[in-house]
Amino acid sequence: MADSLIEVRDLERTFTVRRRTGGLRRRATTVHAVHDLSFDVPAGEMVGYIGPNGAGKSTTVKMLTGILVPTGGHLRVGGLEPAVQRTELARRIGVVFGQRTTLWWDLPLRDSFELLRKIYRIPEPTFRANLDRFVELLDLGDLLYTPVRQLSLGQRMRGDITAALLHDPEILYLDEPTIGLDVISKGRLREFLRALNAENGTTLMLTTHDLQDIEALCDRVIVIDHGTTVFDGPLAELHRQGGSTRTLVVDLVDEAEPISVPGAEVRRVEGPRQWLAFPADASAAPIVSAVAASYDVADLSIQEPDIEEVIRELYARG
Numbered sequence: 001m002a003d004s005l006i007e008v009r010d011l012e013r014t015f016t017v018r019r020r021t022g023g024l025r026r027r028a029t030t031v032h033a034v035h036d037l038s039f040d041v042p043a044g045e046m047v048g049y050i051g052p053n054g055a056g057k058s059t060t061v062k063m064l065t066g067i068l069v070p071t072g073g074h075l076r077v078g079g080l081e082p083a084v085q086r087t088e089l090a091r092r093i094g095v096v097f098g099q100r101t102t103l104w105w106d107l108p109l110r111d112s113f114e115l116l117r118k119i120y121r122i123p124e125p126t127f128r129a130n131l132d133r134f135v136e137l138l139d140l141g142d143l144l145y146t147p148v149r150q151l152s153l154g155q156r157m158r159g160d161i162t163a164a165l166l167h168d169p170e171i172l173y174l175d176e177p178t179i180g181l182d183v184i185s186k187g188r189l190r191e192f193l194r195a196l197n198a199e200n201g202t203t204l205m206l207t208t209h210d211l212q213d214i215e216a217l218c219d220r221v222i223v224i225d226h227g228t229t230v231f232d233g234p235l236a237e238l239h240r241q242g243g244s245t246r247t248l249v250v251d252l253v254d255e256a257e258p259i260s261v262p263g264a265e266v267r268r269v270e271g272p273r274q275w276l277a278f279p280a281d282a283s284a285a286p287i288v289s290a291v292a293a294s295y296d297v298a299d300l301s302i303q304e305p306d307i308e309e310v311i312r313e314l315y316a317r318g
């Protein structure tokens with residue numbers, strides 16, 4: 001695809017590992033961490049890259065950032081070959097790892113940022129404008145002179161995100177950015193990332209086990225398992241393929257027999273409350289009308305499909 005910012009074709013990465021076969025013997029075996037992987041990401045997209053443990057997510061991101069060399073296939077990021085043009089690529093990408101920091105542990109945040117300015121040769125006006133903007137948006141003002149090791153996880157994450165964005169990267173890779181954060185911090189971070197994408201057009205590739213991150217941020221999801229794509233499409237399509245359902249929760253005025261209406265099926269009854277499942281891509285309106293027409297209803301609510309369930313099914317099938 002001509003206008004893809006990230007182009008991955010038939011990508012392969014194998015590792016040779018020596019496994020004990022009993023006694024002192026070891027036999028070399030080949031692990032296919034990434035196998036026959038293909039996808040494209042156009043500029044400005046927010047993509048969720050998910051899969052079970054050991055699926056090959058980190059290996060893919062390491063190849064995309066040039067840390068690892070592919071053993072086969074084709075890979076271009078912004079027209080560059082990551083492992084060969086790693087320095088050039090570094091100026092165009094930002095990387096954030098939820099589990100470890102790229103900041104200098106003993107230095108105040110401000111000094112870490114200053115070092116990054118020098119490393120990336122960020123022009124002074126760009127640096128100052130970006131720093132001011134992110135410090136304000138991420139509420140870092142009071143923390144600039146605190147050594148990184150004294151920051152809480154949420155504060156450190158905001159520092160790491162600022163560090164990854166000071167040089168105006170076109171692509172931001174985020175690996176478990178909300179891990180360990182409380183609900184409020186997660187929400188603020190997601191809001192910030194949405195705004196970054198909308199205002200700067202930054203392409204986001206998000207690797208996470210937190211599917212709420214995906215639901216909050218990504219229109220598109222790539223699911224990999226055993227190193228290869230098992231799903232690539234909109235989140236809504238993932239729900240559809242997973243055969244997922246929405247649930248209409250009906251509170252009747254009095255207890256009654258299970259409700260019988262076309263297009264929905266009673267899954268549970270507890271006193272006057274009944275849970276009716278219907279296909280996630282169907283409209284709730286005719287079901288709500290049918291229930292209201294035939295029963296005395298005190299209250300109604302709709303529960304959205306459980307994405308965790310959908311993903312679990314997909315992994316189980318793979």
Ligand SMILES: Nc1ncnc2c1ncn2[C@@H]1O[C@H](COP(=O)(O)OP(=O)(O)OP(=O)(O)O)[C@@H](O)[C@H]1O
Binds near residue numbers: 032052054056058
């Ligand atoms: N340096 C390495 N040497 C040998 N095997 C490796 C190496 N790096 C990764 N692997 C193997 O490749 C496979 C994919 O690993 P990878 O770390 O990419 O998975 P992941 O999807 O990121 O998993 P997680 O969600 O647990 O982080 C695993 O089987 C892993 O053991």
